[in-house]
Amino acid sequence: MPAVVILSHQEQLERLGEECPEALDRALVAGDICFDRLAASLPWREDYRAALGLRPGQRLVVVTSTWGPWSLLGEHPGLIARLLADLPVDEYLVAAVIHPNVWHGHSPWQVRAWLADCRRAGLVVVPPREGWRAALVAADLVIGDHGSVTLYGAALGRPVLFGSFPANAVDPRTALAELGRHAAVIDDRPPAEQVDSAITKHDPHMGARVADGAFAAQGRAAEILRAHMYPLMRLDPPPAPARTSPVPPCGPEPRQWTDAERPALLATVAITRSPGRADFLVERCPAEVADLRSAPLRANRHLVVDGTETDHRLRALADLLVQRADARSRPAFGDRALTVAEVRKDGECRLQLPSGGTLALRANAANTANRAKAANAASAADTAVTATATDTATAAIDPSVLASAIYAWVAEGHSIAGLPAELNARTGALTISFTCERISG
Incomplete structure (x- = not known):
């Protein structure tokens, strides 16, 4: 028989009495220090x-x-x-x-x-x-x-x-x-x-x-356990109060070196036109778990492949290649006539069209819809940490979303010159107001 049987809740004490009544005098309902640490985090x-x-x-x-x-x-x-x-x-x-x-x-x-x-x-x-x-x-x-x-x-x-x-x-x-x-x-x-x-x-x-x-004595498990464990070890407990520490951050399993730094994506774009304005609804899902044979690409759907991609199948099918300033280099995609999005460190996206023209795409963070702020606040409802609307919007934008919007516009047969003055791309919780400027070609 152990010296003490630690239980997290009174309900467990009742079940222990049914299954092993002789252990009741050794039982201690101490709560759960793991849950206390979660709550403290x-x-x-x-x-x-x-x-x-x-x-x-x-x-x-x-x-x-x-x-x-x-x-x-x-x-x-x-x-x-x-x-x-x-x-x-x-x-x-x-x-x-x-x-x-x-x-x-x-x-x-x-x-x-x-x-x-x-x-x-x-x-x-x-x-x-x-x-x-x-x-x-x-x-x-x-x-x-x-x-x-x-x-x-x-x-x-x-x-x-x-x-x-x-x-x-x-x-x-x-x-x-x-x-x-x-x-x-x-x-x-x-x-x-x-x-x-x-x-x-x-x-x-x-x-x-x-x-x-599930958990009795919430917030007090460390205190209760210390009070009972030190006498069992015939030691005096430390004079300082028992501490319940937050848990450390999660370091994910490292990715394989041969994996792309960002997954290849199937981007679907719905375009709504109105006088002086174009709205792009962009939805992107991983290509790796999609059956490309049963999901043929259409004018409003295209394959976005990162420049670090090593899968030759995806590289061969790519419609839009994304090169990032902070990514490791990879061999070129050969002589294919690809639309290339170059994502720069300042957040600007240079879009190089197969025709040879180059566009500068840039999000107007100050005009980004407040949905980003609302989504961020909802995800952090139980913390005191929030971000300003502008900071939230800027940090959340992946400039390649804008590249997909313009790619879909061209794929539908529209000209770059025919782009209206007001451009908005919506993806997830963000609505991004952006500009498109031809800088060459």
């Missing part, structure tokens, strides 16, 4: 999001799987790829938190091999030992299973979708079972629709209910 949410590479206005979807045949990966191994294929990259970043038992039971090499295509499509892989807690604090949605990471995410107040939930494997009296009775399970509908619904219809009181049902 909330003011650093924006730092964690920046470490994961999120741009202002993007939502972070954390996909988590425990181990075993009834886990998310065990039942739906293709779910992550489905999410990446359907969630526009300018609106969402997807991160994977995989249980250490999967990493070490199947080997890190195997896990990386399983996720290789998804990583090339932009998936952020959280290392098995550290980073999952920071990812939960940074998340806007958790998609999980009956593992503890899903429970922690819900207790933090994050909206939850289940990719898998084996109700018969969960005690119906637990907070996790209660969560399973309320959170939806992803079905065969388009994932983006379900993700957006889960976030917008989230009950703001659910987090507190889950936390109260």
